[in-house]
Amino acid sequence: MSKRYEWTAASPSPRSVRPELVEGRRTLRAPVAAALLAAAASSCVTVEAPDKPIVIELNVNIRQEVIYRLAADAKNTVEENEDIF
Amino acid sequence: MLKTRTRLIAAALVVAGGAIALATPALAQRDPAYAAARAAGQVGEKIDGYLGVVGASTPALQAIVNDINIKRRALYAQKAQAANATLDEYALTAGCQAILATKPGEKYQAPDGSWQTRGSGPPQRDARCP
Numbered sequence: 292m293s294k295r296y297e298w299t300a301a302s303p304s305p306r307s308v309r310p311e312l313v314e315g316r317r318t319l320r321a322p323v324a325a326a327l328l329a330a331a332a333s334s335c336v337t338v339e340a341p342d343k344p345i346v347i348e349l350n351v352n353i354r355q356e357v358i359y360r361l362a363a364d365a366k367n368t369v370e371e372n373e374d375i376f
Numbered sequence: 377m378l379k380t381r382t383r384l385i386a387a388a389l390v391v392a393g394g395a396i397a398l399a400t401p402a403l404a405q406r407d408p409a410y411a412a413a414r415a416a417g418q419v420g421e422k423i424d425g426y427l428g429v430v431g432a433s434t435p436a437l438q439a440i441v442n443d444i445n446i447k448r449r450a451l452y453a454q455k456a457q458a459a460n461a462t463l464d465e466y467a468l469t470a471g472c473q474a475i476l477a478t479k480p481g482e483k484y485q486a487p488d489g490s491w492q493t494r495g496s497g498p499p500q501r502d503a504r505c506p
């Protein structure tokens with residue numbers, strides 16, 4: 292699923308197509324037009340939705356937090372049980 | 377009179393003996409066979425908090441390792457429960473500390489699973505180790 296926006300130098304600008312709309316929205320249109328022109332330099336903008344679900348791997352962070360919490364306790368355990376460490 | 381004094385001395389000896397017996401577990405030393413295997417690099421500290429045989433295994437080495445690991449597991453289980461953590465979490469944390477506590481010349485397992493000899497510098501440890 293993708294949407295493709297193309298803009299070439301040959302295409303008529305929105306300003307020349309519908310000047311009456313442009314007049315009322317000058318402040319909004321100017322940045323949009325600038326963005327479109329910038330995009331035109333790289334010929335097209337492609338927006339694609341990932342086909343796989345986005346999975347955030349929390350396991351590593353949780354484990355590290357737990358390890359930090361247990362560190363002092365585990366250090367004592369190792370030091371106090373020299374016979375098996 | 378003499379009998380009373382003897383009894384007092386005997387009582388004092390029993391009390392002293394008891395104190396030594398109580399203090400002994402904290403000061404317990406490694407079994408000589410384990411200490412020798414460790415010094416020879418035949419056994420090493422694994423990432424998961426347990427001891428492993430380095431190189432070729434023999435029944436004697438495996439017996440030492442199994443004995444230590446059973447004791448460690450029981451200790452980890454007890455401590456993990458007290459700290460409200462899982463056995464694996466506690467064991468891994470203890471592994472971080474046990475690897476850090478190795479002496480130069482002793483073996484430990486690097487994060488890639490390979491056996492390394494502890495040098496004078498810090499050991500290679502799991503990125504999660506504190």
